[in-house]
Amino acid sequence: MSDQLTSWARAVAESELAEPLPRRWAHTQGVADRAGHLEGVLGDRAGLLVSAAVxxxxxxxxxxxxxGFHPLDGARFLRDVHGADGRLTRLVANHSFALLEAEERGLRDELEAEFPLLENQFLVDALVWCDMTTTPHGSPTTAEARVAEILGRYGAESLVGRFIRRxxxxxxxxxxxxxxxxxxQPR
Known part of the structure; x- marks a missing residue:
């Protein structure tokens, strides 16, 4: 089942991102690659993480x-158009502390009502690790460098800048x- 899920997820993400947003697609592929490194600690949840990452x-x-708020727009698309699994849509909707950005955008109540946080904190943390240790071009980086890159790209006082600082x-x-x-994890 998880191989089917990840194949489907890759096909959906590629069809939506590869042509119109090639840099975003490169980042996405890097995040999915990072997720593959966590298979040993996630066991049977690894497929879900890779699918959420992609x-x-x-x-x-x-x-x-x-x-205009990509976690909410993406989760709604996956739920409404593809009938995606609730755990998957909740991970996408809440990736990398999206609730804080939703609050900045006045969308927190909507996000929380439609896509409550998963109870599995490690799975949520794992997606944060994958996303926040991958550059916009898909290469591994540190979380500190990634946060600095986001601040530099958007500006400290922008909506995204305020969110990422929080x-x-x-x-x-x-x-x-x-x-x-x-x-x-034993080697």
């Missing part, structure tokens, strides 16, 4: 940008938790 930014696709301590904590699990 779909996390699908809401950036120009034809899907209804609200989210940074949570991002760094999530990344640290995943790193600790990776270190503890």
């Amino acid at each position: 779909l996390h930014d699908v809401g950036y696709a120009p034809r899907l940008a209804a609200t 989210a940074a301590p949570e991002i760094f904590a999530a990344v640290a938790r995943v790193k600790a699990e990776l270190v503890a």
Whole structure:
């Protein structure tokens, strides 16, 4: 089942992102690659993580940008058009502390009502680790460098800049938790 899910997710993400947003598609592929490194600590949840990783930014696709908030637009698309699994849509909707950005946009109540956070904190942390340790071009990086890159791209006082500054301590904590699990994992 997880191989089918990841194949489907890759096909959907590629069809929505590869042509109109090649850099976003490169980032997405890098995030999915990072997710593959967590198979040993996730076991049977690895397919779900890889699928969420490859779909996390699908809401950036120009034809899907209804609200302009990609986690919500992407999760709605996956739910409404594809009938995607609720765990998958909730991961996409809440990736990388999206609730904080939703709050900045006045969409927090909507996001929470439609896509409540998953109870599995490690799975949520794992997606943060994948996203926030991957550059816009798809290469591995540190969470600190990624946050600095986002601030530089958007500006500290922009909506995204305010969000990322608020989210940074949570991002760094999530990344640290995943790193600790990776270190503890027997080779």
